[in-house]
Amino acid sequence: MAHEVRGVIARGKGAEVAVTTVIVPDPGPGEALVRVRACGVCHTDLHYREGGIGEDFPYLLGHEAAGTVEAVGSDVTGLEPGDFVILNWRAVCGQCRACRRGRPWYCFATHNAAQKMTLTDGTTLSPALGIGAFAEKTLVAAGQCTKVDPRIRPEVAGLLGCGVMAGLGAALNTAAVSRGDSVAVIGCGGVGNAAVLGARLAGARKIIAVDVDPGKLAWARDFGATDVINSREADPVESIRALTEENGADVVIEAVGRPETYTQAFYARDLAGTVVLVGVPTPDMKLELPLLDFFGRGGSLKSSWYGDCLPSRDFPMLVDLHLQGRLPLEKFVSETIALDKVEDAFAKMQRGEVLRSVVVL
Numbered sequence: 001m002a003h004e005v006r007g008v009i010a011r012g013k014g015a016e017v018a019v020t021t022v023i024v025p026d027p028g029p030g031e032a033l034v035r036v037r038a039c040g041v042c043h044t045d046l047h048y049r050e051g052g053i054g055e056d057f058p059y060l061l062g063h064e065a066a067g068t069v070e071a072v073g074s075d076v077t078g079l080e081p082g083d084f085v086i087l088n089w090r091a092v093c094g095q096c097r098a099c100r101r102g103r104p105w106y107c108f109a110t111h112n113a114a115q116k117m118t119l120t121d122g123t124t125l126s127p128a129l130g131i132g133a134f135a136e137k138t139l140v141a142a143g144q145c146t147k148v149d150p151r152i153r154p155e156v157a158g159l160l161g162c163g164v165m166a167g168l169g170a171a172l173n174t175a176a177v178s179r180g181d182s183v184a185v186i187g188c189g190g191v192g193n194a195a196v197l198g199a200r201l202a203g204a205r206k207i208i209a210v211d212v213d214p215g216k217l218a219w220a221r222d223f224g225a226t227d228v229i230n231s232r233e234a235d236p237v238e239s240i241r242a243l244t245e246e247n248g249a250d251v252v253i254e255a256v257g258r259p260e261t262y263t264q265a266f267y268a269r270d271l272a273g274t275v276v277l278v279g280v281p282t283p284d285m286k287l288e289l290p291l292l293d294f295f296g297r298g299g300s301l302k303s304s305w306y307g308d309c310l311p312s313r314d315f316p317m318l319v320d321l322h323l324q325g326r327l328p329l330e331k332f333v334s335e336t337i338a339l340d341k342v343e344d345a346f347a348k349m350q351r352g353e354v355l356r357s358v359v360v361l
């Protein structure tokens with residue numbers, strides 16, 4: 001049996017997204033059908049609409065979601081109808097060279113559903129990040145469902161499925177911020193502010209937030225930044241050095257995705273410090289640095305995909321911390337919206353008015 005549901009489709013490069021009817025198959029082997037309860041609007045959905053990720057239109061957008069399992073394929077174990085889950089785009093294979101070496105967060109062969117969701121005329125849809133959750137129901141690989149405590153509100157839980165996890169994990173997993181570190185975060189949207197929160201959770205003693213938007217900096221203070229710098233008004237490298245006894249920060253997290261902000265991150269870090277790039281650059285961008293500076297400053301330059309998270313390890317733990325009042329994830333939810341308001345949410349995102357708009361179904 002197939003299910004007819006409403007979903008948000010990007011039909012072509014730059015075209016406005018629209019709600020339309022989507023046909024979702026019943027789950028086959030290894031798959032799960034999920035009744036979506038909430039799905040955040042992420043910058044990556046906008047990238048899809050603009051053709052920045054691929055040309056496989058039409059896309060079924062949405063990938064930052066939580067929901068309830070409605071049905072599972074015949075061979076699926078450990079997941080049942082009624083389970084409350086966060087959807088992930090890292091269903092690890094267990095077999096590739098990264099998984100076999102005990103580093104599954106680098107898995108090179110993550111799972112997605114084998115069957116395709118379609119339009120009513122049979123056109124195959126490409127689900128965003130293998131999820132496609134701006135829809136009443138979606139079909140995913142069973143491994144893309146991570147069971148968590150159902151007491152968390154769906155619109156909060158879903159955020160762990162992408163951007164908030166990316167920022168938290170950049171600080172906690174990739175940079176491995178530890179107690180007493182100084183941390184600077186450049187770019188304080190949803191991702192950067194999650195990195196601020198991650199640094200605070202890890203016990204950083206100084207957390208310096210940098211942005212060009214005073215509103216974002218006010219949010220950063222609320223998430224735990226000890227100092228804020230508007231880089232339109234002050235040089236961020238000099239300011240970060242001034243705040244760290246002229247040394248630079250132990251960890252600098254770049255959450256914009258541009259060569260100029262990356263260069264700031266590079267020079268704002270202490271000797272032997274760590275830079276983490278979590279912002280996503282576009283294919284035309286180039287970085288030029290004196291090789292001697294790279295050599296002479298030591299330390300490590302890393303990038304972070306999805307916060308180097310392992311959903312089965314990190315999602316239930318972060319949900320528990322939230323339920324204990326130690327991780328105020330609800331502050332990322334700027335507004336909840338209906339399925340037909342995704343295009344408006346993109347505009348608000350571009351104007352910097354929201355950290356996250358979340359579709360509630």
Ligand SMILES: NC(=O)c1ccc[n+]([C@@H]2O[C@H](COP(=O)([O-])OP(=O)(O)OC[C@H]3O[C@@H](n4cnc5c(N)ncnc54)[C@H](O)[C@@H]3O)[C@@H](O)[C@H]2O)c1
Binds near residue numbers: 163210255
């Ligand atoms: N690595 C990953 O796994 C991953 C996951 C999700 C998103 N991302 C990426 O992270 C980045 C941030 O995402 P977001 O949702 O927070 O976006 P966003 O647009 O909400 O935030 C970007 C922030 O950067 C600020 N900014 C812009 N130019 C700046 C400058 N020159 N100096 C300082 N700040 C500047 C903006 O004011 C804004 O607050 C994007 O590139 C996004 O694609 C990466």
Ligand SMILES: [Zn+2]
Binds near residue numbers: 092108
């Ligand atoms: Zn693998």
Ligand SMILES: [Zn+2]
Binds near residue numbers: 042043064
């Ligand atoms: Zn995302």
